Amino acid sequence: MVGLLPGRIMTDRNRELFAATGDPERARAEAEAGIPLRRIGEPAEFGRVAAFTLSPAASYLTGVTIPVDGGALRGL
Template identity: 50%
Template sequence: AASVLTITSISAKEPVAGLLLSNVMRPAVLGMTKTLSQELAPGIRFNAILPGWTATERVEHIFSYRAEQNGTDMETEAGQVTRNIPLGRFADPLEFGRVAAFLVSPAASYMTGAMIPVDGGIIRGLL
């Protein structure tokens, strides 16, 4: 079977302050992924990956903006987020990539409609 992987964000499960558009659009992508996983099975598998805070230029931009708004610095803003991540750090993009590679591989051939967080444990919800 073919495999499609959508990439959303932890904001699809728990809204992130200051990211209005992301908080609105990302759950819609999950709804689409789940619907297509049911309507196009068994020929195509659809899964979603929900990255948390990952060490990327986009995250640096977010912390730079927050620092400017709050009169702090990027390290302070990053520290406030890191405190809430049970694993105590941001993800390396390679860690995200490994999960993505698994989800589109034959090893995940019985997975469809799954929403997999790669978030260091920051999502507090059960589902």
């Protein structure tokens, strides 16, 4: 079993949340400041990790949870 832990991904819901603040650019900048890569992930980036974990290339991968979060989960 493999699990994926998505971080902040630029989905329609995140766009709505940023817009609801009244200053979407500032809200996005504040969110990005808390991510070590200093940007919000794109859906395709998450999708590529998911596709890999479902592919034959990952057939020996088991028992892990993979953060897809730009480094937001600070652990070893």
